[in-house]
Amino acid sequence: MNAIIEEGPTLADHLRTALEHGEIDQLSELIDAHPAQDIAQALGELPRQHWHALFERLNHERTAEIYAHLPTEHQTVLLEQLDPAEATRLIGELSYDDAAAVLEELEDDHVEAILEALPDDDQQVLTSLLAYPEESAGRIMTPEFATVRPEWTVAEALDHLREHSEIAETVNTIFAVSPEGQLLGWVRLKELLLSRPSLTVGSRIHTDIVSVEAHEDQEEAARRISHYDLDVLPVVDERGVILGIITVDDVLDVIREETTEDFHRMAAVGDLTLSLRDASMRLLYRKRVGWLLILVLVNILSGTAIAFFEASIEAVVALVFFLPMVIATGGNAGAQASTLIVRALATGDVQTRDWLRLGAKEVSVATGLGLAMAASIWLGGNWLGNLEVANAVAIAMFLVVVFGSLFGMTLPFVLTRLRLDPATASAPLITSVVDVLGIIIYFGVATAILQLN
Amino acid sequence: MNAIIEEGPTLADHLRTALEHGEIDQLSELIDAHPAQDIAQALGELPRQHWHALFERLNHERTAEIYAHLPTEHQTVLLEQLDPAEATRLIGELSYDDAAAVLEELEDDHVEAILEALPDDDQQVLTSLLAYPEESAGRIMTPEFATVRPEWTVAEALDHLREHSEIAETVNTIFAVSPEGQLLGWVRLKELLLSRPSLTVGSRIHTDIVSVEAHEDQEEAARRISHYDLDVLPVVDERGVILGIITVDDVLDVIREETTEDFHRMAAVGDLTLSLRDASMRLLYRKRVGWLLILVLVNILSGTAIAFFEASIEAVVALVFFLPMVIATGGNAGAQASTLIVRALATGDVQTRDWLRLGAKEVSVATGLGLAMAASIWLGGNWLGNLEVANAVAIAMFLVVVFGSLFGMTLPFVLTRLRLDPATASAPLITSVVDVLGIIIYFGVATAILQLN
Structure with missing residues (x-):
């Protein structure tokens, strides 16, 4: 069961061997023996022609289940390669929210061709989901859910749920609605x-x-x-009519994607919608340059500031020795503060x-x-034998660390105020800005204390 | 309902006013009107004597529910302040996994006092949970769950669940076990x-x-x-006997904490178990220094390397102008690569x-x-009028960016190999190391091309 942490030949290796030798029986066995999620993950490690082969050759009842667990970008690529009938079959097997996620990546005419081949009700639901803006709650909701009415008895409600539980994604929390579909309350199954x-349902619901x-x-x-520690969140329109539900496992993916975006921004990398594994070299280049x-x-x-203090550098060469320490420490303190x-x-x-x-x-x-950093660099400066330089360098270190930290902590708030993502306050950006101001502070203090002019 | 994004006077402000004026009625009203999670969050923004007052003065049925949603560190502090009877009452109201999380932060004799005051069965369960290592699955599992037996009929199983559903945290997924408690399969409610x-339960379970x-x-x-997109994960002992369950909302917290740890490490900040809001200045200082x-x-x-190339600096002062650009760009490219x-x-x-x-x-x-960075700096160098310097600087830029990127991408793998957290490959660490090697490459190339020696 622990294919993720397996050592030795991996599931991907086994699948590759079976696919390369066309051993369909062995392939079926492998698929039976592993959860669909593991097969899907292993496929991602194989070249594309291999997964195409798997989905085309294998008439296995679990191919749709495996397809459902592929990353969206793989689903899209595969859909473009398969013949239209097979593509439609796979889309039909997905839950509506997953199907919408795949379709939104395809070309418009391709989407239309697939939608037209689907049964009318599927077509209608998917069209309405795709009408919501990208990144909106509507896009990730599932419209398959069961509701009850407050005037029903508990027995009637349970009968109703029993009848409809096959289509409903979750029945752990049930929503009670008005005849118009307005959300009135909820009750645990x-x-x-x-x-x-x-008893009536109405007497049991929470409002x-x-x-x-x-x-x-x-x-x-x-x-x-x-x-709110919810297992399911109802999605409503502006009148409070329930349109769908979002379950906690749907938002696990949202949280992971948003967090990855933050990580990348904090390192001055542009938004990468593909995984690192699948991103092309061109894409990675574009997102970083x-x-x-x-x-x-x-x-x-920074260069200009150093050039400006050329005379100071020539007068006291020891100053150059301490420069990297002071400006780098300021940048590091700033990066710590901004990340926190x-x-x-x-x-x-x-x-x-x-x-x-x-x-x-x-x-x-x-x-x-x-103070701590100033003390440590003062000891170093003194050890090199020049008390005046030690004093100048320590004072500069103190100022640069304080300044760098305050800049690092302020920038994310300023960005938020400007309605920009605070994560744009990346370590590289903070370091670069603190470098410039660090150089000016450093040579400014040194020039004043050592009376270099 | 959206207290989180409310503008104007916040729920915390209202609570503060009511508490400061001792208006118990108003306090009750506020508590009735808001979800426990929002009250708990608002309390976190008030000084400690305020929440002590709230829990001591207010005999409200929802205080335990509010307590359950406070961050663990607040629960601990509060527990130490309240009298033993009230402390025991609050702990008794928590789910077992939450109670264990609070108790593990307390002094041993305090824990014992509370455990002894609890009913025998609670005491036993909590003692066994606390015996698991910190950060282990056993610590966050809840031992309250319902199981069924494969030989039962569906009707018998449903009756059993109906009887036991009050104590079970989730009944969406039911586990089937042997008489010894060994996990045999699962079935959705x-x-x-x-x-x-x-039908028998055995005919319906998934294995x-x-x-x-x-x-x-x-x-x-x-x-x-x-x-595996699970809503609940069973926790077993080495013989496969089910001991408890972990639900998806429990792991939301685990994921958030682990991610925060990674963010902090990536910025060279030590592990912070408290939230930024609650961390003392001393703690923050210690984690950063x-x-x-x-x-x-x-x-x-870096300073030593610069000092070593003093002669080159004196010979061609323009070199110093380009130095920050080259080494900073190398560090930035390295930080991008390591973060990805x-x-x-x-x-x-x-x-x-x-x-x-x-x-x-x-x-x-x-x-x-x-190549892109080299081209841009070459144009800059040429514009300053010195083709030889431009060539030297461009070649150095190319080498430093390539070297920095490879170092940034390699370090996380090396750390993983050494069984260290790859997130230790922080932007500040990468930048500092690339600085040193960047300076050596930069002046090395410049010395060779400009024939400075």
């Missing part, structure tokens, strides 16, 4: 099972409803599910209105860090 | 509801069981739930054995980036 059958509007952001849906070029422009200022804030903002641990309180805390922490 | 009552051993890491439990000091040691090498790898390793998108394939890709991408 186990509460219904425990109740006297003659503290947490919902999300279909046009709201997926991230907001994820935040509510996580914050932009920020590198922008940051070079900032670095030009960016992550705390992302988890909702702090809000923008906490700026002042956290700022006051950061001043204290940065002062402490600045 | 809705499958039972749909089945003919006279592709995914489980986790109680001593395995929580992260492994989270990975399996996420990978260590890496800053270690990195200064690396920066000393660290995140992909964390999500399971790539494994350590993919090293070679990703390395080959990185060589191409880094070559492209190196």
